[in-house]
Amino acid sequence: MVGCIEARRSAREYTETxxxxxxxxxxxxxxxxxxxxxxxxxxxxAGGLYPLHLQLVVQHVSELEPGTYEYMTDSHSLKLVGDxxxxxxxxxxxxxxxxxxxxxxxxxxxTARLGDAVRHFERQPPQGERGARYVxxxxxxxxxxxxxxxxxxxxxxxxxxxxxxxxxxxxLSLPSDLEPTALLCIxxxxxx
Numbered sequence: 001m002v003g004c005i006e007a008r009r010s011a012r013e014y015t016e017t018x019x020x021x022x023x024x025x026x027x028x029x030x031x032x033x034x035x036x037x038x039x040x041x042x043x044x045x046a047g048g049l050y051p052l053h054l055q056l057v058v059q060h061v062s063e064l065e066p067g068t069y070e071y072m073t074d075s076h077s078l079k080l081v082g083d084x085x086x087x088x089x090x091x092x093x094x095x096x097x098x099x100x101x102x103x104x105x106x107x108x109x110x111t112a113r114l115g116d117a118v119r120h121f122e123r124q125p126p127q128g129e130r131g132a133r134y135v136x137x138x139x140x141x142x143x144x145x146x147x148x149x150x151x152x153x154x155x156x157x158x159x160x161x162x163x164x165x166x167x168x169x170x171x172l173s174l175p176s177d178l179e180p181t182a183l184l185c186i187x188x189x190x191x192x
Contacts, residue, residue: 004151011156012100014187018060019105023153025076027186028054030149031108031142032073041073043142046134051117052142052181055109055172057085059102060187068172082173089171093183095162104185105155108146109168110139111178139181146184156189 032054033042041050054071056078058064068082087102094101101107117131143159150157160183168180 004148008147008151010158011187011189012158012185013190014100014103014105014156014185015190016060017105017188018062019155019187021061021063023155024058024061024064024106026153027106027108027146027149028056028071028078029076030145031110032071033076034073039074042145043138045138046117046130047120049117049120051113051135052138053111053113053178055081055111055174057090057107057109057172058105059084059090059107060105085171093163093167093171094160095164098160098162100158100185101160101183103187105187106185108184108186109172109180110142110182110184111172111174112139112181113177114179115177136181143182143184146186150186155186157184157186159184 030042032052034040035042043052056069056071058066058069066084067080068085069078070081072079090102090107091099112135114132114135117135121131121134147157147159163180163183165180168183174180
């Protein structure tokens, strides 16, 4: 594991080579896959709430049509929830110049039921406001899992935190109770 930690670097330039479906499967498992009894997952969660949910924008994946998908943790499967999102729309999600949003093979939208976490911890004074903090810590743990797994699989990954929340919610067709917490761009690295 020391090798992955040493080699982990953000990659922001990608080729158009499709990601193999097996690589996508392994990345999703490392993010939210079931790893133990009682539905324990790869990413730790305060109070075992697991408020995070994954929405994917698939742009270049072998054996998978471009579109928007929801990751179904219990069955380790994908559910198509929307059409392909244009490169222009993807680029517009970022704050500032972030072309990797439109160039990545996939963009994993990490979303959360923040309200559920806040309400759960409000019942445990003085920790009510900690609910949102725990969600963001869980997002960080998930992002690091995916980044290290990407490194181990030889693909590039970068975490995007500078995004327009309203545009992300709209592009991913998120219900009102889900808030975006991070975007993970992943693809084959372009040699620079």
